[in-house]
Amino acid sequence: MTLKILNIEGCKLPLLFNMRNKMRKLTIKELNRPSLEEFKKTEKIGLVIILDNIRSLNNIGSVFRTSDAFLVEKVFLCGISTPPPHPEIHKTALGAEDSVEWEYCTSPMDAISRLSEEGWTIVGIEQVEKSIMLGEFIPDKGKKYALILGNEVKGVMQEAIDQCDFCLEIPQQGTKHSLNISVSAGIVIWHFYSRMME
Amino acid sequence: MTLKILNIEGCKLPLLFNMRNKMRKLTIKELNRPSLEEFKKTEKIGLVIILDNIRSLNNIGSVFRTSDAFLVEKVFLCGISTPPPHPEIHKTALGAEDSVEWEYCTSPMDAISRLSEEGWTIVGIEQVEKSIMLGEFIPDKGKKYALILGNEVKGVMQEAIDQCDFCLEIPQQGTKHSLNISVSAGIVIWHFYSRMME
Numbered sequence: 001m002t003l004k005i006l007n008i009e010g011c012k013l014p015l016l017f018n019m020r021n022k023m024r025k026l027t028i029k030e031l032n033r034p035s036l037e038e039f040k041k042t043e044k045i046g047l048v049i050i051l052d053n054i055r056s057l058n059n060i061g062s063v064f065r066t067s068d069a070f071l072v073e074k075v076f077l078c079g080i081s082t083p084p085p086h087p088e089i090h091k092t093a094l095g096a097e098d099s100v101e102w103e104y105c106t107s108p109m110d111a112i113s114r115l116s117e118e119g120w121t122i123v124g125i126e127q128v129e130k131s132i133m134l135g136e137f138i139p140d141k142g143k144k145y146a147l148i149l150g151n152e153v154k155g156v157m158q159e160a161i162d163q164c165d166f167c168l169e170i171p172q173q174g175t176k177h178s179l180n181i182s183v184s185a186g187i188v189i190w191h192f193y194s195r196m197m198e
Numbered sequence: 199m200t201l202k203i204l205n206i207e208g209c210k211l212p213l214l215f216n217m218r219n220k221m222r223k224l225t226i227k228e229l230n231r232p233s234l235e236e237f238k239k240t241e242k243i244g245l246v247i248i249l250d251n252i253r254s255l256n257n258i259g260s261v262f263r264t265s266d267a268f269l270v271e272k273v274f275l276c277g278i279s280t281p282p283p284h285p286e287i288h289k290t291a292l293g294a295e296d297s298v299e300w301e302y303c304t305s306p307m308d309a310i311s312r313l314s315e316e317g318w319t320i321v322g323i324e325q326v327e328k329s330i331m332l333g334e335f336i337p338d339k340g341k342k343y344a345l346i347l348g349n350e351v352k353g354v355m356q357e358a359i360d361q362c363d364f365c366l367e368i369p370q371q372g373t374k375h376s377l378n379i380s381v382s383a384g385i386v387i388w389h390f391y392s393r394m395m396e
Binding site: 022023025026028031033035036039042058066069070092094099124126127128129131135155158161162164166170172174175176177179180182183184186187194198 | 322332
């Protein structure tokens, strides 16, 4: 090993240092992911996602893939949100549409009223008056949260917002008005997962 | 207003409560986003993104949109990563490809060696031996970070990993091996932004 390094022409000390401390990429086997059967039995975090009329199948697929990674209990596909199976959802979800539990509801209001009655805290992901900035919010590990993500253009419908316990907002300082749904979902699901697993 | 509420058939107290505390969605004007000119002058956070051979134009567009929202200083598009302008990038970036500074490099190694010489801390976003879990990492506000995001299939190239100061890993517990690039980018950029702005 040392001989090999010394043989490299023009070898500099930083390279020598880095090669000695080489960070090897993990193989898929080493990642030790659960099988579909193991995953189904794994305890999930107290988090469900309500998709309020999401148009893009790419966004839906991405929400499934993120929900699989962070142990989301269930995804509610509402209104125009296309449920699996669908080749376009599969292209992004890569099979996570089979591992994550889901249900279709004609309206997000159906999912909201049922979850509300079952004691879930309903949270809109939206830029509203009195919204709480995501970085300032610490989830209560004793509670269960249902997060509503809204349509690509219209956002979360006002009727749904009116039934929320509160809204979370991802603070943004750019020229654009919002983030992609799949990115917003990733950020908020990670926020809940990382704090609920602490 | 009160009369209207009382007239709703089967009206329940929670509805009454919610309507009284209605959270109004903010208008685009109320979001008070900067113009392109104002944004260009806004101080950015000490963060650049190196895209190592990203194939999907959707992922590239999404990285631009997220970088706009969280004040990323620059995006380096390397190897097969297509630079703007491109209609497919625009479809996802929605103009953020004009607000965020960018540069094309033939190889990510060019960007890495230059940034390294300029004193940037080079960070691979990858699952490697000795990687640091994202939730455990707090960025040093006095430092500047260059994050490398790798190809959709191959991840960050080992040659680039070898030049990293360290690697950050987004812990995942699902059946899939990784998250979408655009979601990973969203989570790590948000992690740096929210902690560097604290």
